[in-house]
Structures are given as structure tokens and as C-alpha cells.
Amino acid sequence: MALPKLASLSTSDSNKPHPVALPLAGEIALVTGSGRGLGNIIARKLMALGADIILHDINEEAPARFGEVESLSALAHSMSGQTSRVVAVTGDISDASAIEAMVASAREKLGEISILVNCAGGDIGADGNKPSPATPTNFKLEDLYAVLDRNLIGTMLVCREIAPRMMANKKGSIINIASVLAHYGAPIEISYGCAKAAIVHYTRSLAAELRDCGVRANVVSPGPTMTARFLATRETDPKMRENGSSLIRYAKPEEIADAISFFAGNESRYVTGQVLLIDGGENIFAA
Numbered sequence: 001m002a003l004p005k006l007a008s009l010s011t012s013d014s015n016k017p018h019p020v021a022l023p024l025a026g027e028i029a030l031v032t033g034s035g036r037g038l039g040n041i042i043a044r045k046l047m048a049l050g051a052d053i054i055l056h057d058i059n060e061e062a063p064a065r066f067g068e069v070e071s072l073s074a075l076a077h078s079m080s081g082q083t084s085r086v087v088a089v090t091g092d093i094s095d096a097s098a099i100e101a102m103v104a105s106a107r108e109k110l111g112e113i114s115i116l117v118n119c120a121g122g123d124i125g126a127d128g129n130k131p132s133p134a135t136p137t138n139f140k141l142e143d144l145y146a147v148l149d150r151n152l153i154g155t156m157l158v159c160r161e162i163a164p165r166m167m168a169n170k171k172g173s174i175i176n177i178a179s180v181l182a183h184y185g186a187p188i189e190i191s192y193g194c195a196k197a198a199i200v201h202y203t204r205s206l207a208a209e210l211r212d213c214g215v216r217a218n219v220v221s222p223g224p225t226m227t228a229r230f231l232a233t234r235e236t237d238p239k240m241r242e243n244g245s246s247l248i249r250y251a252k253p254e255e256i257a258d259a260i261s262f263f264a265g266n267e268s269r270y271v272t273g274q275v276l277l278i279d280g281g282e283n284i285f286a287a
């Protein structure tokens, strides 16, 4: 049997460090879209808590798109060799056969997946850029299909591939990433907002199916978050990047990852089918 991963912590009674088991030791986490951006910060957070990590991206090159890292395998190499095992798999999440192969490869490399974070996605249209126009009365059909594919359909297909084994094992936590745009009407980014709103409905329904097996599914809906892609694809307000102690600002990716680690671990063991908006209180209403 593998020994539990340990971290040294000091206690108040003594200055001598006492080794304690890391909270996610023994867990195997797949984070889709973790070659860059928010997904990668989430993967690093789960790794720091002791989980073994399956990095994923659509292909080897995607992590380099905004200059964060050279390639997916270079990233896996740079992250491994610390406390956790780290492997990498590729596959387009809108393609069911690619997902089947990707998940089989992940299981072969590391074992049974117990934490799934569906982070791959984004407001990316048919030509690889932000869809325009994108209002409720004016959008391109090819952009609608592209955005639904990489957000809603991809999330549903990955869950369909992985959740049944979690149910059989009576163990698992799924966290799907939506967006604040899922929760209010706005005449912008219409395909994206619809896709993320549908992810919320799907996750609640999934939670209802999984609860009898002790498997959980929750949603995290971030507000604007300073990933490399976010910063590279728009004009940003310097005050929103850094605003002292005010919460009227963009999120740091680490602030989203902290919430994911709550849903992934034992502290949320009785929480399922829930949605957490993380936006510094910009949208305050019943979700």
C-alpha cells in the first residue's frame, strides 16, 4: 500500500513540525483545459493539496497560445517530480470518441479518476476568435454550434464518460465551470451565456442522479478572471486589475481555484447540486 503524502505543520503547543496527511492525498484529478489559464491554476492547487493530476488540453500546442508555456508535455514535465504524479492527455472534448480515448489513456496512466473539473471551454467561435456579432437577435449559427460544442456538449460528454465509474466506485466529485453570464440576461456573448446556463441545469440534474451513490456535482461560476487569454483578448481597466482592498476588480485565478478545492475535498462532502458565483459580489441575487 502507498504511504500517505505528508506535509509538515507546526502546532500551537510545540514548535516542532508534525507531519499531517495532505487532504487530497490518494485522489486522482482530471482537469480539462488545464494546459493553460484557469485550468492550470486549478490543477496546481489540487496538486498542492496532494492529488495526482491528469493535465488535459485539446492538443500539445494549445498551452502555448498565450505564451504561458511551451507545450502540454513540457508543462507536465515541469510540474511532475514534486509531491504528486502528473500526466498529460489530449483530446477535443466535443468529440465523443476522442474523449473515450483520452479517458482510457488517463486511467491507464494513473488509475481511477475521483475528481473531475470540467474547465475546458470559453467564448470561442467557429473561426477561433470571440464570436461577433453575439446578441440574441444577431449571431452566426456556426458560432452558436462552436460555443455549445466546446462548453455544454464537451462538459456533458466528459461527465457521461467518467461519472458511471464514479457511481460504481461510490466515490467522486465533479466540478463544472460556468460563468456569471449564466445567471443574468444580457445582450452580449449570447451563445456563451446560453451554454453556461445550460451547464448549470445539467450539473443540477447530474447531482440528482448521482446523490444516491455518494457522488457529488457542483458548479463554480467565475466573474472576469485574469488569465493570460482574458488579458490578451480585450482592453482591460488597470484599476480593475489592482484595486487595493476593494472587491470591485477582476478575480485572480487562484481565487477561483480555492473554491474548486473546497468542492473537490471532504469539507464539502454533504454539498451537491450547488452553484457558487465568485465575482467579488458584483452579482448578488439568489442563483
Ligand SMILES: NC(=O)c1ccc[n+]([C@@H]2O[C@H](COP(=O)([O-])OP(=O)(O)OC[C@H]3O[C@@H](n4cnc5c(N)ncnc54)[C@H](O)[C@@H]3O)[C@@H](O)[C@H]2O)c1
Residues within 6 Å of the ligand: 032, 033, 034, 035, 036, 037, 038, 039, 057, 058, 062, 063, 091, 092, 093, 094, 119, 120, 121, 122, 123, 149, 150, 154, 177, 178, 179, 180, 221, 222, 223, 224, 225, 226, 227, 228, 229, 230
Ligand atoms: N477567464 C475568465 O474571465 C472566465 C470567466 C468565467 C468563466 N471562465 C471559464 O473558465 C474556463 C477557463 O477559461 P480561461 O480564461 O482559463 O481560458 P483559456 O482559453 O486560457 O482556457 C481554456 C482551455 O480549454 C481548452 N479548450 C477549449 N476548447 C476545447 C476543446 N474543444 N477540447 C479540449 N480543450 C479545449 C483550451 O485549449 C484551453 O486550454 C472556461 O470554461 C471559461 O469559459 C473564464
